[in-house]
Amino acid sequence: MGYENIIYHVEEGIATITFNRPKALNALNSALLEELSDALDKIAADEDIRVLILTGAGDKAFVAGADISELATFNSLSAKNFATFGQNIVNKLQKLAIIVIAAVNGFALGGGTEISIACDFIYASENAKFGQPEINLGLIPGFGGTQRLPRLIGTNMAKELIYTGKMISAAEGNQMGLVNKVIASDQLMDEVMKVAKEIASKGKVSLRAAKQAINNGINADLSTGLNIEIDAFALSFASLDAKEGTTAFLEKRKANFTGKLNQ
Ligand code: CO8
Numbered sequence: 100m101g102y103e104n105i106i107y108h109v110e111e112g113i114a115t116i117t118f119n120r121p122k123a124l125n126a127l128n129s130a131l132l133e134e135l136s137d138a139l140d141k142i143a144a145d146e147d148i149r150v151l152i153l154t155g156a157g158d159k160a161f162v163a164g165a166d167i168s169e170l171a172t173f174n175s176l177s178a179k180n181f182a183t184f185g186q187n188i189v190n191k192l193q194k195l196a197i198i199v200i201a202a203v204n205g206f207a208l209g210g211g212t213e214i215s216i217a218c219d220f221i222y223a224s225e226n227a228k229f230g231q232p233e234i235n236l237g238l239i240p241g242f243g244g245t246q247r248l249p250r251l252i253g254t255n256m257a258k259e260l261i262y263t264g265k266m267i268s269a270a271e272g273n274q275m276g277l278v279n280k281v282i283a284s285d286q287l288m289d290e291v292m293k294v295a296k297e298i299a300s301k302g303k304v305s306l307r308a309a310k311q312a313i314n315n316g317i318n319a320d321l322s323t324g325l326n327i328e329i330d331a332f333a334l335s336f337a338s339l340d341a342k343e344g345t346t347a348f349l350e351k352r353k354a355n356f357t358g359k360l361n362q
Pocket of ligand 1: 123165181210241242
């Protein structure tokens, strides 16, 4: 599939998807979502990709939400179909085995916030703005915002954002645990690339095991979550990296992780 609404780039095991409709502040229309879905399938099938970065084209927006000109044509049934379609893609993003970083470089509103919170973590530029403004359109979030946001920042904080539709700054997002780090706009991609490379240098299997344990355990009770961790911990020993990492420590040298499995 050729891409017109996203830019897909892979370099040294790090994939970048850039939402690319800058004239519409990278709003999510059906065509863009189809392309995103296709790119996520490609990434899931590529064993050499270690980290994915999501960002927006231009200096104004990450994603300013679902495309309102499409939403304006919906009835209840088409809204249900669109929300299901969008949620399937956001779920696919969240379930990627590799680590996903959102580099939020401007407005991340509605579906933009919802995509960013399905990533493993968010680095944001100083001019980034987050929010769930659907209430101002007579709507509610439909790509997971009513479910993921309360789990991430707490129920009442999420309620305030969703009920008022107000935007918050990157600094406010940082204070409430939505944004890991706020960075000057012209440094954002360099900083994101730096952390992506650091993560990519770790053991592939242990990264996946850690992500699985956190994502599968977060909505379970503690005892179920701890059992999930035991299995994921055991899984990390399926890789030669466990032997390499522990041996390298004892030999006082830097570990060289290959991601190879024990035969
Ligand atoms: N959809 C379509 N076009 C958009 C969108 C959008 N979400 N956001 C901006 N644009 C377009 C504008 O129409 C404008 O186009 P044009 O130049 O042709 O007039 C261009 O982008 C630039 O925008 P502005 O001139 O408005 O730029 P400003 O800097 O003045 O304002 C804002 C920037 C504050 C971001 C403003 O554009 C805005 O409020 N945008 C809408 C934000 C919004 O409400 N997003 C939520 C959408 S709903 C949603 O995401 C629900 C997701 C789940 C759906 C579930 C399906 C059922």
